[in-house]
Amino acid sequence: MELDAVILSRLQFAFTVAFHIIFPTFTIGLSAFIATLLVMWRSTGLERYRDLARFWTRIFAVSFAMGVVSGIVLSYQFGTNWSRFSEVVGNVVGPLIGYEVLTAFFLEATFLGVMLFGWNRVPPWLHVLSAILVAVGTLASSFWIISANSWMQYPAGHVVRDGIAYPADWIAAIFNPTFGWRLVHMVTAAYLTTSFVVLAVGARYLLAGRHAEHARTMLKMGTAMAAVLAPLQLVIGDQHGLDVARYQPAKLAAIEGHWDSAEPAPLVLFALPNEAAERNEAAISIPNGASLIITHSLDGRFAGLKDFPVEDRPPVALPFFAFRLMVGIGLVMIALALWGAWLWWRGRLESTTPFLRLAALSWPAGFIAILAGWTVAEVGRQPWVATGILRTAEAASPVAAGAVAATLVLFVVVYAIVFAAGILYMNRLINSGPGAGRGEVEGVATRPISAAEGAGRRILGGG
Amino acid sequence: MLELYLPVIWAVLIAVAVAMYVILDGFDLGIGILFPTARQEPERDQMMNSVAPFWDGNETWLVLGGGGLWVAFPKAYAVIMPAFYLPVIVMLLALIFRGVSFEFRFVSKPRHRLWDVAFFAGSTIAAFAQGIILGGLIQGVTVVDGRFAGGPFDWATPFALLAGIGMVAGYALLGATWLIAKTDGPLAARARGQARALLILVLLFIAAVSLWTPLGFERIAARWFSTPNIYFLWPVPLVTAALAWLVWRSLAAGREVLPFIGVVGLFVLSYLGLAISTFPYLVPPTLTVWDTAAVPDSQIFTLIGTVIMLPIILGYFVFVFWTFRAKVSAGAEGGYH
Numbered sequence: 150m151e152l153d154a155v156i157l158s159r160l161q162f163a164f165t166v167a168f169h170i171i172f173p174t175f176t177i178g179l180s181a182f183i184a185t186l187l188v189m190w191r192s193t194g195l196e197r198y199r200d201l202a203r204f205w206t207r208i209f210a211v212s213f214a215m216g217v218v219s220g221i222v223l224s225y226q227f228g229t230n231w232s233r234f235s236e237v238v239g240n241v242v243g244p245l246i247g248y249e250v251l252t253a254f255f256l257e258a259t260f261l262g263v264m265l266f267g268w269n270r271v272p273p274w275l276h277v278l279s280a281i282l283v284a285v286g287t288l289a290s291s292f293w294i295i296s297a298n299s300w301m302q303y304p305a306g307h308v309v310r311d312g313i314a315y316p317a318d319w320i321a322a323i324f325n326p327t328f329g330w331r332l333v334h335m336v337t338a339a340y341l342t343t344s345f346v347v348l349a350v351g352a353r354y355l356l357a358g359r360h361a362e363h364a365r366t367m368l369k370m371g372t373a374m375a376a377v378l379a380p381l382q383l384v385i386g387d388q389h390g391l392d393v394a395r396y397q398p399a400k401l402a403a404i405e406g407h408w409d410s411a412e413p414a415p416l417v418l419f420a421l422p423n424e425a426a427e428r429n430e431a432a433i434s435i436p437n438g439a440s441l442i443i444t445h446s447l448d449g450r451f452a453g454l455k456d457f458p459v460e461d462r463p464p465v466a467l468p469f470f471a472f473r474l475m476v477g478i479g480l481v482m483i484a485l486a487l488w489g490a491w492l493w494w495r496g497r498l499e500s501t502t503p504f505l506r507l508a509a510l511s512w513p514a515g516f517i518a519i520l521a522g523w524t525v526a527e528v529g530r531q532p533w534v535a536t537g538i539l540r541t542a543e544a545a546s547p548v549a550a551g552a553v554a555a556t557l558v559l560f561v562v563v564y565a566i567v568f569a570a571g572i573l574y575m576n577r578l579i580n581s582g583p584g585a586g587r588g589e590v591e592g593v594a595t596r597p598i599s600a601a602e603g604a605g606r607r608i609l610g611g612g
Numbered sequence: 613m614l615e616l617y618l619p620v621i622w623a624v625l626i627a628v629a630v631a632m633y634v635i636l637d638g639f640d641l642g643i644g645i646l647f648p649t650a651r652q653e654p655e656r657d658q659m660m661n662s663v664a665p666f667w668d669g670n671e672t673w674l675v676l677g678g679g680g681l682w683v684a685f686p687k688a689y690a691v692i693m694p695a696f697y698l699p700v701i702v703m704l705l706a707l708i709f710r711g712v713s714f715e716f717r718f719v720s721k722p723r724h725r726l727w728d729v730a731f732f733a734g735s736t737i738a739a740f741a742q743g744i745i746l747g748g749l750i751q752g753v754t755v756v757d758g759r760f761a762g763g764p765f766d767w768a769t770p771f772a773l774l775a776g777i778g779m780v781a782g783y784a785l786l787g788a789t790w791l792i793a794k795t796d797g798p799l800a801a802r803a804r805g806q807a808r809a810l811l812i813l814v815l816l817f818i819a820a821v822s823l824w825t826p827l828g829f830e831r832i833a834a835r836w837f838s839t840p841n842i843y844f845l846w847p848v849p850l851v852t853a854a855l856a857w858l859v860w861r862s863l864a865a866g867r868e869v870l871p872f873i874g875v876v877g878l879f880v881l882s883y884l885g886l887a888i889s890t891f892p893y894l895v896p897p898t899l900t901v902w903d904t905a906a907v908p909d910s911q912i913f914t915l916i917g918t919v920i921m922l923p924i925i926l927g928y929f930v931f932v933f934w935t936f937r938a939k940v941s942a943g944a945e946g947g948y949h
Binding site: 210211214215218219224228235239247248254258261262263267315319546547548549556560571578 | 720
């Protein structure tokens with residue numbers, strides 16, 4: 150009975166957090182993009198920047214609303230489903246979340262109102278400032294959340310008395326060892342994800358021959374960001390990986406599918422990890438590859454899964470495959486971004502149809518990579534909820550399994566409705582295009598471009 | 613000494629955050645509750661636009677209240693949340709529908725009927741669940757060895773039900789007076805009539821709770837009617853009655869902002885009354901603020917941030933409410949939609 154409630158709570162948390170993370174990821178990047186567009190509009194006076202800022206603001210509003218409502222759920226689930234967690238690490242993790250609310254949530258929420266509704270009601274500088282503050286707020290939010298998460302991955306700055314963690318050194322707790330690179334990795338992922346969405350929308354319009362001027366701007370801004378960030382993310386990810394190797398060796402062994410520390414580790418490209426037999430089946434690997442990456446020596450050794458008691462090992466298959474999915478998508482993103490940069494340099498960015506087709510399809514890439522990355526991070530942390538302090542199995546609330554089962558079903562149903570609708574509406578807003586007002590949503594694609602854009606302008610001009 | 617005062621300071625801070633939430637999101641939710649009474653589309657837009665720039669900031673006080681409880685009183689948080697597992701989750705799900713309706717309703721036009729319903733149902737269910745949690749907390753939680761030890765439906769009592777319905781009526785009253793202050797035309801005129809009916813209803817609920825709690829719970833009777841407490845506490849019901857009369861008069865006199873302020877006063881007084889009834893218990897009838905407090909280190913660390921940030925946050929709110937102080941008319945542009 151107890152175990153059932155734990156498993157159901159884990160499913161519920163995994164489900165709600167996975168849905169949630171999509172939206173803040175997008176809004177972190179998008180708020181920065183909109184703030185940039187607004188600054189460019191106010192400094193150049195070019196209307197296409199204003200149109201684009203307005204267009205993305207509408208999409209941002211939908212995404213932000215979904216991020217807010219799904220985020221509040223998480224802040225309460227710590228208590229409803231993980232009350233032992235709240236109690237055991239609350240003295241340390243609680244204040245980090247508290248600071249997120251104080252420094253980030255109110256900032257975002259307040260200036261969001263001005264950003265959305267203040268176009269004609271506040272002076273231009275104040276409107277731009279509000280958009281910048283929203284972007285800063287989303288960043289501050291990720292700072293505290295990643296700090297809390299990193300503390301759970303590798304706690305620091307605390308003492309444990311009678312099984313309860315107490316703060317000893319706040320600076321050490323906030324800037325815990327795995328925090329820095331994880332934060333950089335996550336924020337870069339958010340910006341990169343948004344860059345690919347912008348790039349994809351620009352490519353989609355160009356292919357359809359619509360909103361050509363706006364499409365070119367998006368294509369170039371998206372490509373430029375992606376060409377810088379995608380290769381950079383590889384370097385950042387490698388640095389973050391070194392932190393994992395140092396502080397979370399069991400997670401690293403699961404990621405690499407590495408069992409035996411007596412041997413140099415091959416780089417396993419594909420395998421079916423067999424946890425019962427403690428080896429990989431059907432492995433395709435590069436000899437000594439992982440040793441080279443992790444220890445920077447062909448003959449280097451690092452801990453294998455067999456070095457850890459079975460009860461202290463994370464599940465292997467999920468981190469193993471999710472990691473390969475994340476890295477695979479990352480490599481595709483790098484290739485696409487560099488291809489785009491090269492085409493731009495050759496002056497053929499807007500005319501190379503195969504590139505535009507691929508780019509138009511690339512919008513989900515970042516989201517999938519982020520979900521995969523978080524699967525690696527969170528499943529790889531198991532069996533601990535706060536490493537070394539509290540096991541996940543012991544962190545759950547004294548709640549009846551039936552109640553958790555009921556709410557799990559409710560969450561699945563509600564999220565399916567709400568998030569399907571949200572994605573549908575965002576897609577519809579994207580189809581309606583920049584410069585279109587609300588009345589232009591219907592049938593805009595069948596109209597001559599100039600007429601549709603002209604009508605959109607008139608609506609904006611009048612409003 | 614720190615162990616003595618810090619939990620009290622935090623209890624006051626959290627009480628303020630929850631009160632801010634109840635008042636601010638109260639009128640948002642109230643407008644959702646009153647939503648079906650508007651029969652025409654421009655009026656529904658008008659209602660929604662009167663709170664659209666504020667709702668997100670208002671809802672953030674709920675996170676501060678819940679987050680604050682976790683930060684300052686982790687043991688209380690770890691008892692209350694599992695004890696009200698179902699109402700809390702239902703409230704969160706209802707708030708999801710309410711929150712997304714603001715955006716979805718506009719982007720799905722003209723086929724947005726479903727989101728009208730979602731806005732109403734989400735607001736009403738969230739208000740009801742909040743009343744249930746409040747009522748359930750007042751009546752008490754089963755605690756053994758500092759942990760929740762009851763069943764999933766312990767909260768389901770007639771008293772909690774009464775509190776739930778009372779909360780819906782109270783929020784609707786706040787929403788109606790907000791509409792009087794922030795809108796014009798037929799909508800504001802109808803809200804005035806609704807406010808009068810709701811005021812009577814809410815006073816009945818206040819009276820019912822005021823009688824039920826001392827009669828049903830001995831500790832609450834002892835708090836109010838023992839000497840010397842009664843010498844200090846007797847003005848509370850009198851001030852409440854005076855305030856109710858003021859709201860009634862201001863509604864009749866055609867005042868626009870005063871009814872809202874009066875109703876906020878009613879909420880604050882009722883809230884104060886409940887706080888007097890339960891303090892120092894955070895989880896009646898067993899756990900006090902001192903039993904459940906985080907260590908002083910944690911409480912001080914977050915208190916510093918709160919003392920610095922709270923005035924700034926209040927500044928944000930003054931700024932936004934001032935920026936969007938104009939009345940919202942039917943057919944007016946919503947902003948970016």
